[in-house]
Amino acid sequence: MNLIILKQLAILSAFVGVIGGLVALLPPFTLLMLLSAFIFPAILVLVYLKQNDLIGIINTREGAIFGSIIGFISFIASFVVYAPISILLAWIIKLISGDFYIPGFLRLLPFDIGTIIVLIFSVIFLAGLSAVFNGFWGLVTAWVYELITGVKKESYQNNSVDFEIK
Numbered sequence: 001m002n003l004i005i006l007k008q009l010a011i012l013s014a015f016v017g018v019i020g021g022l023v024a025l026l027p028p029f030t031l032l033m034l035l036s037a038f039i040f041p042a043i044l045v046l047v048y049l050k051q052n053d054l055i056g057i058i059n060t061r062e063g064a065i066f067g068s069i070i071g072f073i074s075f076i077a078s079f080v081v082y083a084p085i086s087i088l089l090a091w092i093i094k095l096i097s098g099d100f101y102i103p104g105f106l107r108l109l110p111f112d113i114g115t116i117i118v119l120i121f122s123v124i125f126l127a128g129l130s131a132v133f134n135g136f137w138g139l140v141t142a143w144v145y146e147l148i149t150g151v152k153k154e155s156y157q158n159n160s161v162d163f164e165i166k
Contacts, residue, residue: 005054005055005066006069008049008054008055009045009049009066009069009070009073010069012045012048012049012070013041013045013069013070013071013073013077014073014074015077016040016041016044016070016077017037017041017073017074017075017076017077017078017080017081018077018078018081020033020036020037020041020074020078021033021077021078021079021080021081021082021085022082022085024078024082025082025085025086025089033078037071037075037078037130038071038129038130038133039133039134040137041070041071041074041075041130041134042067042070042071042134042135042137042138042141043137043138043141045066045074046058046063046066046067046070046138046141046142047141050145057151057152058145059142059146059152060139060142060143060146061139062142063139063140063141063142063143064135064136064138064139064142065138066138066142067131067134067135067136067137067138067139067141068131068132068134068135069131070134070138071127071131071132071133071134071135072127072130072131072134074130075123075126075127075130075131076123079123079127
């Protein structure tokens with residue numbers, strides 16, 4: 001796999017994950033962002049890369065691999081932004097009003113070391129699940145691009161993605 005494309009995927013999917021984590025801090029959008037983390041990151045990043053000619057022709061296999069990478073990284077980035085800020089907001093609200101409120105699913109957890117370990121494992125599991133779903137949506141995105149353009153990457157060509165350095 002091409003390291004330049006892998007770096008582009010990692011940076012863009014982390015950016016999408018950070019945006020999702022920030023939007024998830026708003027209580028009405030927490031569940032919506034969790035559910036959309038399983039669908040939209042791969043579509044957004046792959047369409048952005050194709051529209052800006054940062055990747056060339058990709059086949060469905062590469063679309064699935066790229067989607068999986070995007071899904072895993074974006075979910076981890078989303079949680080890394082969401083969890084500390086929501087805990088900080090809970091402490092601030094507790095200091096100001098005396099109520100202990102944590103937005104989202106973190107409100108159900110008592111914070112001891114065992115719970116944090118279980119939380120880390122569950123986040124890794126959900127990131128893997130997000131990778132599977134985003135792999136599917138990356139495959140669909142690559143397939144739709146093949147249908148729209150009518151250009152198919154030949155199987156006898158090099159298995160890496162073609163791109164131009166400008």
